[in-house]
Amino acid sequence: EVQLVQSGAEVKKPGTTVKVSCKVSGSSFTDYYIHWVKQAPGKGLEWMGLLSPLDGEAIYAEKFQGRVTIAADTPTDTVYMELRSLRSEDTAVYFCAKGVIDWYFDLWGRGTVVTVSS
Amino acid sequence: EIVMTQSPATLSVSPGERATLSCRASQSVSSNLAWYQQKPGQAPRLLIFGASTRATGIAARFSGSGSGTEFTLTITSLQSEDFAVYYCQQYNNWPPYTFGQGTKLEIK
Numbered sequence: 001e002v003q004l005v006q007s008g009a010e011v012k013k014p015g016t017t018v019k020v021s022c023k024v025s026g027s028s029f030t031d032y033y034i035h036w037v038k039q040a041p042g043k044g045l046e047w048m049g050l051l052s053p054l055d056g057e058a059i060y061a062e063k064f065q066g067r068v069t070i071a072a073d074t075p076t077d078t079v080y081m082e083l084r085s086l087r088s089e090d091t092a093v094y095f096c097a098k099g100v101i102d103w104y105f106d107l108w109g110r111g112t113v114v115t116v117s118s
Numbered sequence: 119e120i121v122m123t124q125s126p127a128t129l130s131v132s133p134g135e136r137a138t139l140s141c142r143a144s145q146s147v148s149s150n151l152a153w154y155q156q157k158p159g160q161a162p163r164l165l166i167f168g169a170s171t172r173a174t175g176i177a178a179r180f181s182g183s184g185s186g187t188e189f190t191l192t193i194t195s196l197q198s199e200d201f202a203v204y205y206c207q208q209y210n211n212w213p214p215y216t217f218g219q220g221t222k223l224e225i226k
Contacts, residue, residue: 035215045154045162045205047215061214095161103209104152106173108161 002026004096004109011115017084020112022096024077029053033099036070036081039111040092050099051079086116120144120208124218130226133196139221141189141206149185150210156220157202165204166191193223201225 007021022034029051036048049060051070058070069082083090094112097105121144131137141151149169154162164173166182169189179194193200206218 044219045207045217047213047217049213059213063214097162100167102212103150104164104167104207105154105162106164106167108163110161 002098002107004098004107006094006096006109006112009113009115011117012086014087014116014118016086017082018086018090018114019080019082020094020096020114022079022081022109024079024098027077029072029077029079030056030074033102034070034072034079035097035099035105036068037095037097037105037108038092039095040089043092045095048081048094050102052102083114086114088116090114091116119214120147120211120216122206122208122216122218124204124206124221126221127219128222128224130224131196132226133198135196137193137196137200137223139191139193139204139223141184141191141218143187143189143208145211146186147208147210150208151182151184151189152207152209153180153182153191154205154207155200155202156205162205196223198225 003025005023030053035050038046048064049070072079096109098107100106123142125140151169153166156162170182181192183190203220203222205220
């Protein structure tokens with residue numbers, strides 16, 4: 001059974017960087033697209049980007065381009081999402097999700113709460 | 119970017135009754151539409167993909183329909199565990215993948 005296990009909650013100051021991990025267990029992350037989705041408090045779901053299994057490349061939403069990096073550590077089957085220059089609007093729950101090909105998301109991690117506060 | 123619009127924002131229905139949720143795309147997404155359910159403090163769960171195919175383990179009271187720009191999620195005989203927020207998502211034209219703003223299904 002494939003599971004996505006995310007890292008724990010983070011509290012960061014404005015202007016700093018957060019790195020959230022998503023470990024794929026029960027399979028190799030290279031078998032799937034792995035996506036990152038943001039959910040601000042009381043708000044909806046917002047797609048941030050994905051890591052493609054085909055070539056290991058990341059594709060980002062324009063809104064986050066330049067401030068986010070999605071990458072993987074192959075030996076540990078862990079995918080990371082790094083968000084830089086944090087501001088209060090980045091306070092949110094960040095989910096990783098497994099994609100079925102490049103279509104819908106059939107499995108989600110439990111989410112990582114990131115709080116940005118001075 | 120394809121904009122997904124869900125209606126209503128909140129839907130109040132009594133247990134045992136039927137709920138009908140709508141999702142509209144700003145341009146055709148063919149049948150490349152998914153529905154997710156999210157309960158407080160939990161991750162979203164896939165309900166429907168391909169506009170009308172139930173995901174593994176999803177109860178038959180959940181059904182999806184539509185294609186192009188208009189989609190519907192119907193939940194018959196509402197159970198207590200069905201009260202949650204529901205999101206539609208298009209995956210026809212990306213990046214970006216886009217979600218609707220959600221419909222909160224609450225107990226009447």
